[in-house]
Amino acid sequence: MILDHRTYQLRPDSLAAFLELYGREGLPIQKRHLGEPFGWFVSQDIGPLNQVVHMWKYRDLADREQRRAGLAADPDWQAYLKKASPLLVTMENKILRPAPFFDFA
Incomplete structure (x- = not known):
């Protein structure tokens, strides 16, 4: 298993607008393609303020690539991105693997 760890830095004073937009539009679309998030914070x-961190669990990189390709091809997701992107300053992504003694499956 791998964990896709994403951190978005939002423009000052845009956190509430981003969370409302994401909760209403972005999350339902992502759930269709990615399943339930592992965590959202x-x-x-x-x-650092004005940040959101969300994590998604995948079997492996191939599973991630397939699911994310479906998300990227979804016209609803593309429409959502046009609304959400202006609220973002930076995006950081990490792929995390569990330590040998930890199993989050």
Whole structure:
């Protein structure tokens, strides 16, 4: 198993708008293609502000590639991205593998 760990830095004062838009439009589309997220978090008061972190679990890189290709090809997702992208400053992505002694399957 692998974990796709994404951090989005949002423009100041856009966190609430992003969360509302994502919850209403983005999440349902992603769930159709990616399944349930492993976790979804918002930074608050300590450390970098205006950030969201979300994680998605996949069997392997091939599974991730296939599911994300389906998402990218979805016209609803492309329409959502046109609305959400102006709210973002940066995006960071990491692929995490579990340590040998930890199984999150």
